Amino acid sequence: MRLEPEPNRWAFPPADTADENGLVGIGADLAPGTLLAAYRTGLFPMTLGDTNKLGWWSPDPRGVLPLDELRVTRSLRRSVQRYRVTVDVAFADVIDACRTIDRPHGWITPDIREAYVRLHRLGWAHSVEAWTQDGELVGGLYGVSIGGLFAGESMFHIDRDASKVALVSLVARLAHGNVPRLLDVQWATGHLQTLGVVEISRNEYLSRLERALEQPFPPWRC
Template identity: 45%
Template sequence: MPIRLPLLSPDPQAPFPPAESALREPDGLLAMGGDLSPSRLLNAYRHGIFPWFSEGEPILWWSPDPRMVFRTDAVHLSTRFRRDLRRSDWTVSADRDFAAVIAACATTPRPGQDGTWITPEMSAAYLALHRLGHAHCVEVCDAGGRLVGGIYGVAIGRMFFGESMFSGESGGSKVALAALARVLREAGCPLIDAQVENPHLRRLGGRRMPRDIFLAEAGRLAAAPEPAALWDFATFPASQLAGERLDPPRA
């Protein structure tokens, strides 16, 4: 039986269907159509909705249940990885080259994945959000300044909605996530949306959150004022992350 989905209005200010009305199979599929204008994207994120589609498909909008999230005080780095990180000459920065991070996320091969959902249309949309001050990235570079890892997403208020991360060298994405968590935690931002569960995210400390709880938490945090100069931090050595307690004992 064909799936029937609500078709979004051409008006980018038009409301989305309630996230609770999303399909159970495929999990979280909510609506189709519309565009990727900044106003529509920001409206989507504020309501726990994000776009995810492949080349040649219509724009599809999702709100899965449960949601994968990270608490910014609970990213897990293994003891072995921390030991190696203490000797690392990598550095961490933010918003130095958003275009390079999103391009690397789109083109870095991933096990079990054929192609990318970060289409040219998606890249252009998030670059526009970045220029408007809503999309941000964390870069990880080696001693020669080469990009070896990164993560990008959308910041609204005190909520960060993660979109994608990559590793150009082993561990690059782990460092990017841990650095993002540190920056957000120190600014009073407790939550990172990771959208859809997978084993890699679980190993890094990602947790399932029921959609109703996520929508309430994300809505509350997105409505809060964004911390001043959050993305203006000075470049720092990735080795600093090795000694931080980012993964307290779980209940």
């Protein structure tokens, strides 16, 4: 069940006013209504470097994963059979695992962690988890889902291919019904490009976003 939060009280600049780094503005807050308004206009939050200042971003180009272009190798198909996949069973554990990964530009601050847990409780943020047969959480991802948009935020793995298995499951859910849903990954890293992620212009992203937001929410637990 989804609960609509208090309306956003901030006025975001248009996404196409971003600077050369993709930064649109600084400030606002991480209230559920603020986050949903940002995603609906093509923005997402991330802190500025080592500061606690909150930035709102719209990179150009933007990384997206076309649902029919996910690259599933033979070894990944075998891994799909090795793990048990669930959805929304361990959201807080997934985001905590993503936080603890040693990344050069970690952005999941305690405030951001709490904001997305709150959004999850309202039914707007979701996780996909990969477990061993012994019940150990070894991979997963989380993000925000609005209409036909899934804005992927982060993923982690402890065992080989575990996060990829979660991604395979996510794509299957988003592809249900053959409607133009959008899987946003923000920036197209080299690793993500090996999975089929491509770069599109900001204008193209905003056009696809507009269409995706008109689509129905996918059957998350199919």
